[in-house]
Amino acid sequence: xxxxxxxxxxxxxSMIPLAIHYKRKKLKAREVVLIAMMSALSVVANLISAYTxxxxxxxxxxxxxxxxxxxxxxxxxxxxxxxxxNFFMGQGMWTPWQMLAWGLIGAISxxxxxxxxxIGHFTDKxxxxxxxxxxGLRATLEPFVIIVFSELIGxxxxxxxxxxxxxxxxxxxxxxxxxxxxxxxxxxxxxIPTNLVTVTIFTFVVVFVIYGGIMNFAALITSSTFIxxxxxxxxxxxxxxxxxxxxxxxxxxxxxxxxxxFLMCDGITQKLERIKIKYGMY
Numbered sequence: 001x002x003x004x005x006x007x008x009x010x011x012x013x014s015m016i017p018l019a020i021h022y023k024r025k026k027l028k029a030r031e032v033v034l035i036a037m038m039s040a041l042s043v044v045a046n047l048i049s050a051y052t053x054x055x056x057x058x059x060x061x062x063x064x065x066x067x068x069x070x071x072x073x074x075x076x077x078x079x080x081x082x083x084x085x086n087f088f089m090g091q092g093m094w095t096p097w098q099m100l101a102w103g104l105i106g107a108i109s110x111x112x113x114x115x116x117x118x119i120g121h122f123t124d125k126x127x128x129x130x131x132x133x134x135x136g137l138r139a140t141l142e143p144f145v146i147i148v149f150s151e152l153i154g155x156x157x158x159x160x161x162x163x164x165x166x167x168x169x170x171x172x173x174x175x176x177x178x179x180x181x182x183x184x185x186x187x188x189x190x191x192i193p194t195n196l197v198t199v200t201i202f203t204f205v206v207v208f209v210i211y212g213g214i215m216n217f218a219a220l221i222t223s224s225t226f227i228x229x230x231x232x233x234x235x236x237x238x239x240x241x242x243x244x245x246x247x248x249x250x251x252x253x254x255x256x257x258x259x260x261x262f263l264m265c266d267g268i269t270q271k272l273e274r275i276k277i278k279y280g281m282y
Contacts, residue, residue, distance in 0.1 A: 066109030068272030074106030150180030212250030
């Protein structure tokens with residue numbers, strides 16, 4: 001049992017510095033209320049999705065919170081929402097991992113996207129949607145090409161190093177996807193413009209690579225608790241199996257969350273921006 005105990009302890013410690021740093025800032029009550037409100041909305045959305053249509057609206061709201069409120073607030077919304085959500089869906093050794101995963105995608109969203117521009121001169125919805133699609137496609141072309149190229153390099157390496165019966169649909173899919181994201185961040189120093197297309201594609205990529213990559217590894221650690229000889233259970237071979245079996249769920253999770261981001265992006269980000277302007281939260 002030492003594996004999940006130690007990992008949970010380390011994960012909790014890793015989240016404490018950010019919380020302390022954020023607490024030391026001169027926060028106004030209105031900022032705390034806004035973070036609490038977005039956390040509550042994420043919890044409710046996740047619970048509704050879990051017991052009705054599995055669209056993973058909670059994951060999408062964490063990402064939109066990070067875009068609208070910034071990296072620190074995005075992390076707090078994600079970590080707090082996942083902790084509260086598990087009071088209804090079941091607490092366990094997986095909770096710290098889920099808190100970290102949701103917190104990270106919230107923080108990465110805040111870091112990656114530029115300031116939200118309020119809709120002003122686009123009075124026609126068709127004109128607004130056309131503008132979002134055009135600018136979104138241009139903005140996402142470069143990272144998409146880089147990630148695909150990284151996956152292609154990974155597949156070529158796989159062809160030369162694979163063993164009999166081994167599939168590329170495993171940890172390599174996550175690792176080379178993450179490498180592609182890091183390469184894009186290094187060579188492209190500007191932030192991503194916030195619109196329907198960029199947020200939708202970003203949601204799919206970050207949920208699959210970051211959330212899926214973390215939770216598949218977490219499944220290996222937590223599963224070792226229930227198996228006799230847990231130390232021998234944690235191995236490269238078993239990790240490959242976890243990542244291979246996790247691909248279908250991660251793809252469905254990422255796709256469902258990206259649909260929610262497409263539907264809610266403009267509404268949530270615009271409202272958050274107006275709240276920040278109205279109450280002087282810059």
